[in-house]
Amino acid sequence: MVSYHIDAELDAAKHAVHGKEQLQWRNRSDREVRSIYMHLYLNAFANEGSTFFTEREVLTAHGSSRGNASLKKGQWGWIDLSSVRQADTDLKWAFVHPDGGPATDHTVVRVDLAQPVPAGGTLTLDIDFLSQLPRVVERTGWFGDFNLVGQWFPKIGVLELPGERGATQVRWNCHEFHFNSEFYADFGLYDVRLTVPSDYTVGAVGQLEGQPQTADGKTTYHYVQGDVHDFAWVAAKGYQTLDGAYEGPGSPKVAVRVIYPPEYVASARPVLKASIDSLGYFSKTLGAYPYKTLTAVVPPYNAGEAGGMEYPTFFTAEGYKEVEPGTLTQGLLDFVTIHEFGHGYFYGILASNEFEEPMLDEGLNEYWDQRMLRERGQELDLASPLMKRLGIVPKMDGFTMERLTAGLRQPPDPIGENAWDRLSSSSYGSVYSRTATAMHDLEERLGRPVMEKAFREYYKRWRYRHPSVADLRAALIDVSGKPEIVNQVFDQTVYGTAWVDDAVTSIDTERVEPLAGTFVKDGKRTEDDASARDETVDRQLTDWKKQHPEAKDGQGPYPWRSIVTVRRYGASAPQTLRLNYADGGHEDIAWNDQRRWARFVVTKPTRVVSAELDPQHTVYLDADKLNDSYATKANGAASRRWAADAAALLQNLYSLLGTL
Structure with missing residues (x-):
């Protein structure tokens, strides 16, 4: 053309x-x-x-x-x-x-x-x-x-x-x-x-x-x-090169080159490795890389804005003077390299219109990058060298990082909107993470193999042809055969600004005891006295506890009725409600309807002591995960853990000071 x-x-x-x-x-x-x-x-x-x-x-x-x-x-x-x-x-x-x-x-x-x-x-x-x-x-x-x-x-x-x-x-x-x-x-x-x-x-x-x-x-x-x-x-001027190669099914032999300034020599080999690894992953999961070359450029100090940019067969990464394996620096360098390479597929080979539908490049690429990091088992290491020496090594997986930066609560713009007509730069930036989060949740509902097959089909249909969001949706529907699931995610998140926030708001439990009042039995009306009933109940409870000294709280001679109330503050999303019982067992209940609130009533030999929505942690679009669970009694485990960590930190600090 x-x-x-x-x-x-x-x-x-x-x-x-x-x-x-x-x-x-x-x-x-x-x-x-x-x-x-x-x-x-x-x-x-x-x-x-x-x-x-x-x-x-x-x-x-x-x-x-x-x-x-x-x-x-x-x-x-x-x-x-x-x-x-x-x-x-x-x-x-x-x-x-x-x-x-x-x-x-x-x-x-x-x-x-x-x-x-x-x-x-x-x-x-x-x-x-x-x-x-x-x-x-x-x-x-x-x-x-x-x-x-x-x-x-x-x-x-x-x-x-x-x-x-x-x-x-x-x-x-x-x-x-x-x-x-x-x-x-x-x-x-x-x-x-x-x-x-x-x-x-x-x-x-x-x-x-x-x-x-x-x-x-x-x-x-x-x-x-x-x-x-x-x-x-x-x-x-004065830049150096590091060369490698990739060979894989369906691809020509790819000459891979990293061009870097002397001050960032430590970044060259990690960029080369991440580039070659990306060639393998994207070729396997989407389609064979079709070009014979790949060039990665590490910009110099004070030119960071030149980093993190993509062109066909050519991209810019980032530079660090020190890149220690397993550190935050390596994690960031790997992520940027994989991300910019990934653009070679979503921006380069598929070539959607980034002005009008940026989610098809920035968003889908972010999602596929995180899939690669997940397959690698690579988490973002948040610990500084000092924290590691003190035994504090916090980590975060990629999709958790995406949901934390996605602006999930009351987003101002749909992710499927154009790039420039937005409330703010932050709203545009959320296209990356909110798309990745939405695709993560869609993958959980369709299944990973189905999602990967759908994306391979999308790539096969539209490489070199400039797809639209509608074309992506069609590929997902055609392969999954589940238009109701795909359309719900697209209507709420891609074309709309709906947000998800489901919560467990209360748990009420009571023993199912004999009832007081008048009743008709065998054609005759009789009265059961409440005082006599209470005495009988107390006696049976006492006798049962003597006979079952090892019984857990919440068990007894009478069954328990537990009422768990959940509320929906945003858009509907399929949820699993897990009821945890006093005897250590649990039960999962599906909440897949459009109700704004629901009460789930269960009668069991034991009572519900806590409830949790999304126990498998698959609904990343939920804006507030803290209200997903509720317990009938306070649990101090978290505060004790933080206190223990703080105490350990202070002990390590005092020990360190004692050696100076």
Whole structure:
């Protein structure tokens, strides 16, 4: 559908890229096209009047986010079109604002063609451009002799046809560069030549063709890659490389390279291992990795905003000076590496529209990353070295971490909504964790094998084809055969803002004793006196206790009626209510209806002493897990445990001080 032939040269001193681009694009529609739309993403960093900066001011006032770095004089970035030619005709262009952004935003341009492109025809444009990289503020830019060159060339928007992602007519999809959004583009071929100073290390999307050519202190690298929808590269002075490889069923042999600064040499091997492990897991669970290369870049100190970013066959990780096995640092480094690699599937190969449906990339990728970590048995180690020396080693599994950061109570926006029209950056950020949590709960209801089969089918149907949320739902329904379960999760969480909070609110117990009053028996009315009844009951209780000295509290000669009340403060979700009895037994009851409250009455030889919703801890969407349980008597085990831990900590501290 599109191909790019680009010759680019880096001016390392100015952090600027001079480029010549030949764009070839095929009109797939049934009508002629007179104008095209292109992204000029780097103009997001040209001034404070861009959509990016105006949204940043509002959204970060109501939530935290990355991308908050300030740009000073000489640090702004932009992209200038020097010329756009169709054959021998210079074309005119104008900046447009498809999302209603400010007039000062120049991230989308409409180019009016000299000759329309007929239905099924091909357009060729020759474009000269200058890209000035910003000081790293988000996803792209420079710091010192490090240049991460992303979103750097004029890129055509997507002409969608009826039936594609809900389109009802032919339409251009070309959004402004929003503060909370990423990207969407057509698949195609990239043939790119990069000229840089010869003492710079280079890595890029795709495969290096032939040997680099060196002349006059400059070296030209030629990269080619098909079936991708973007191209990014890095050029950095004094950087080192670490190489490995992956071989697996259905994949070509994959050359894996880590490019890193000397100060973060400790991060290189963990990033390489996590990358190779990710190739294996995603290939096994979704589909074979189709490319021959994978490049991971570790940004330098003070360029952290360049980390954690993805492109096809190319991503940036994070850097640490020390990475000890089993530490929090290794856990964080592994997670970021796996996450950015995972984008190669959800952003790269499936290529959903991240502007309009970010949950299909950020959210689903987060979910699949946590599945991989779960299979590895890898938990987040929260202990510092000092805590470990003191014997305190708290850990947290990945899905628990996700639910704690998901903003489950009264979320302001559905996770299936677009990236930019949200209450805050925090609401956008919850797309990651709330999607992962929702998919976790859906997996618990459908079963892990069914969920994995459904995702393999989703990947098989939609790789290289830009799926929508509706396509994901259809795959889940088709494979599971349980539309009522899938639709409930999607209606409540993906398309809606429903939230779950079920609670056990009370337990009432009483012995089922002989009744006082008048009764008709054998046609005659008799009266049972309450005082006589009470005396009989007391005598039988005393005799029973003498005969059963080992009996537990709650047992006796009379059965017990226990009434357990539960309440539903949010949306309905299938729950299991576990009743724990005084004799040590328990009973599970399903609560799967729409009632806002329910009373469960049981009559047993023993009484209920505690009750708990979700005893298997599978309903992670429940916003408040503390009200899931209730006991008839206070249990001081938790407070005693914390007190014992505190005492142990103090003892260790005193022992440590005594050795000084």
